[in-house]
Amino acid sequence: MAENPNNKRRDFLQLSTISIGAIGTAAFVWPFLSSMNPAEDTLALGTTEVDISSIAEGQSITVKWRGKPVFIRKRTKEEIEEAKEVDFTDLIDPEQDIDRVKKEEWLVLIGVCTHLGCVPLGQKLTDNKGEYNGWYCPCHGSHYDTSGRIRKGPAPNNLPVPPYSFLNETTIKIG
Amino acid sequence: MSRNSEHRKYKNSFLNWIEFRLPIISYFEKEYGDYPMPKNCNYFWSFGALATITLVVMIVSGIFLAMNYTPHTDMAFDSVERIMRDVNFGWLLRYIHSNGAAFFFIVVYIHILRGMYYGSYKYPRELNWILGVFIYLLMMATAFMGYVLPWGQMSYWGATVITNLFSAIPFIGEGLKTWLLGDYTVGNATLNRFFALHYVFPFVILGIVGLHVAAVHVHGSNNPAGIDIKSKNDTVKFFPYMVMKDALAVCVFGVIISSVIFFGPNLMAEVDNYIPADPLVTPAHIVPNWYLAPFYAILRAIPDKLGGVLLMFGSIAILFVLPWLDRSKVRSCNFRPIYKWFVMLFFVNFFILGYVGMLPAEGLYLLIARIGLVYYFGFFLIITPFIHKIETPKSLPLGISDVYLGGGKAIPTPNVQKEII
Numbered sequence: 001m002a003e004n005p006n007n008k009r010r011d012f013l014q015l016s017t018i019s020i021g022a023i024g025t026a027a028f029v030w031p032f033l034s035s036m037n038p039a040e041d042t043l044a045l046g047t048t049e050v051d052i053s054s055i056a057e058g059q060s061i062t063v064k065w066r067g068k069p070v071f072i073r074k075r076t077k078e079e080i081e082e083a084k085e086v087d088f089t090d091l092i093d094p095e096q097d098i099d100r101v102k103k104e105e106w107l108v109l110i111g112v113c114t115h116l117g118c119v120p121l122g123q124k125l126t127d128n129k130g131e132y133n134g135w136y137c138p139c140h141g142s143h144y145d146t147s148g149r150i151r152k153g154p155a156p157n158n159l160p161v162p163p164y165s166f167l168n169e170t171t172i173k174i175g
Numbered sequence: 176m177s178r179n180s181e182h183r184k185y186k187n188s189f190l191n192w193i194e195f196r197l198p199i200i201s202y203f204e205k206e207y208g209d210y211p212m213p214k215n216c217n218y219f220w221s222f223g224a225l226a227t228i229t230l231v232v233m234i235v236s237g238i239f240l241a242m243n244y245t246p247h248t249d250m251a252f253d254s255v256e257r258i259m260r261d262v263n264f265g266w267l268l269r270y271i272h273s274n275g276a277a278f279f280f281i282v283v284y285i286h287i288l289r290g291m292y293y294g295s296y297k298y299p300r301e302l303n304w305i306l307g308v309f310i311y312l313l314m315m316a317t318a319f320m321g322y323v324l325p326w327g328q329m330s331y332w333g334a335t336v337i338t339n340l341f342s343a344i345p346f347i348g349e350g351l352k353t354w355l356l357g358d359y360t361v362g363n364a365t366l367n368r369f370f371a372l373h374y375v376f377p378f379v380i381l382g383i384v385g386l387h388v389a390a391v392h393v394h395g396s397n398n399p400a401g402i403d404i405k406s407k408n409d410t411v412k413f414f415p416y417m418v419m420k421d422a423l424a425v426c427v428f429g430v431i432i433s434s435v436i437f438f439g440p441n442l443m444a445e446v447d448n449y450i451p452a453d454p455l456v457t458p459a460h461i462v463p464n465w466y467l468a469p470f471y472a473i474l475r476a477i478p479d480k481l482g483g484v485l486l487m488f489g490s491i492a493i494l495f496v497l498p499w500l501d502r503s504k505v506r507s508c509n510f511r512p513i514y515k516w517f518v519m520l521f522f523v524n525f526f527i528l529g530y531v532g533m534l535p536a537e538g539l540y541l542l543i544a545r546i547g548l549v550y551y552f553g554f555f556l557i558i559t560p561f562i563h564k565i566e567t568p569k570s571l572p573l574g575i576s577d578v579y580l581g582g583g584k585a586i587p588t589p590n591v592q593k594e595i596i
Contacts, residue, residue, distance in 0.1 A: 033354075036354055036355075036357055036368065037353065037354050037357065038353060038357055038358050038359065038364070039357070039364070042357070042358050042359075042362075042364065062455060064454070064455065066359055066360075067358065067359060067360040067362055067454060068359065068360055068454070069454070069455045112360075115339070115480055116335070116336040116339040116340065116480075117335040117336060117338075117339040117360075118332065118335070118336065118457040118461070119455060119456065119457040120457075137457075138457065138459050138460065139332075139336065139457065139460075139461050140475055140536060141536065141537060153478070154475075154477075154478050154479060154480055154483065155480070156343075156479075156480050156481075
């Protein structure tokens with residue numbers, strides 16, 4: 001059978017028809033799947049400028065950036081010490097405090113728990129700050145330290161630091 | 176073809192006209208009139224009909240709710256409140272729909288329990304079971320998306336937590352999550368697509384229900400004795416016997432669901448969902464709907480993100496292979512003196528998991544969730560595949576009619592049986 005040149009011709013036609021059909025289907029499906037990704041207006045990176053002059057030492061504020069809460073905290077001397085003293089190599093997600101801040105007293109974090117996306121407590125003075133004096137996620141019990149690093153609980157990563165810059169002494173631009 | 180060759184099967188000429196062109200009348204006669212049901216089926220066999228009717232009620236009430244609902248983050252919460260306060264009978268439509276969802280799960284859980292206890296998933300009904308698990312999966316997805324639509328605090332944070340599950344998948348997780356949400360957080364794009372899918376999924380379910388029923392009609396329904404139909408004497412016709420029996424079941428079910436809809440419509444609702452969604456404040460305690468809570472308990476019982484997610488999806492996926500995990504030839508647990516208790520314990524365990532899934536994951540509750548998790552998987556992976564090695568099943572009756580000879584209890588040995596016949 002295989003010697004019959006007609007069979008080779010058949011195989012070739014069959015394979016090329018199937019391939020072209022598959023490529024065509026994929027090309028047809030792609031725009032539909034792609035339409036479900038964030039649209040251009042959603043992607044357009046919003047930037048937020050925040051006046052931080054009114055934040056006292058030990059206080060935090062929450063601002064909204066790209067739909068997410070961003071924590072801005074003016075840390076106390078003790079909190080900075082606490083964050084620096086830890087042997088970072090032993091942490092769940094090892095990172096030095098110095099790599100997470102631009103100015104020691106200002107800690108800027110995306111306030112979304114890296115476990116399942118809840119907003120951790122610890123912004124208000126009356127909040128439960130967890131065992132490491134930073135933030136505590138009430139949903140599934142993740143504890144973050146004074147550098148926003150995960151120390152205990154199911155979350156796999158530290159609270160991320162968003163892109164930001166100091167425009168001057170009292171203004172931060174996030175994004 | 177001459178017109179005279181048209182069969183004069185029915186007295187009504189209109190029916191004949193239809194039947195000749197589309198033999199749907201004889202199909203319904205065969206499948207829902209003459210269809211032979213084992214005569215020993217108990218009321219557990221009415222829950223398939225109850226589930227189908229609940230599905231139809233959910234679709235109808237949902238369509239009418241959709242006529243007044245606005246899927247936009249700025250208006251969704253208010254449009255639901257408008258349905259509750261201003262739309263004529265809107266409160267009734269919504270309470271039917273929200274409580275109907277809970278009762279749909281109650282009915283389906285009893286239906287699944289029936290299938291597990293009487294071994295309905297075994298040869299030759301494996302595909303039927305698989306179709307059923309697909310229906311259950313789609314039901315969970317539909318219920319989850321429906322819960323997001325009122326855009327309350329629980330809607331928002333439930334959606335956030337569940338969609339974040341996908342971010343645990345290595346490499347593609349974050350991208351997949353963003354693709355599902357259409358945004359970096361749960362937002363308007365998410366609400367819109369959830370509404371679209373929540374509308375269409377029930378019709379997909381309806382289609383699979385059609386296949387599920389067609390599949391069971393091929394080899395006939397299982398029965399409490401778990402033995403095959405051998406003669407016409409073993410069965411009764413679907414109409415009128417089963418139709419009347421199911422009708423009574425529907426009446427009783429109607430009384431129960433109506434008392435909840437009219438006298439306790441918020442019994443199964445979360446108070447926090449009457450607070451509009453706020454992306455900056457997480458409720459202290461995120462509670463899933465009770466019917467999804469067992470899986471939430473499994474998720475939280477594991478102190479590792481990816482591990483918890485894998486076990487949660489695994490706990491649903493394992494249902495698909497149940498027909499191949501169970502090696503016993505005996506279908507019904509009525510004749511399996513040991514496995515019977517493990518099946519019942521499985522359901523008790525499932526509801527305990529659901530209970531702790533709605534409580535904070537700490538201390539004793541966490542411990543209970545972990546024990547429950549071990550039993551859940553132990554049941555499927557150890558007890559079900561190996562119990563037949565130590566279990567001696569009771570002797571099966573020869574035929575369904577014989578079930579009644581000994582009052583359903585003492586089963587004569589096969590030899591004696593033959594002499595009686």
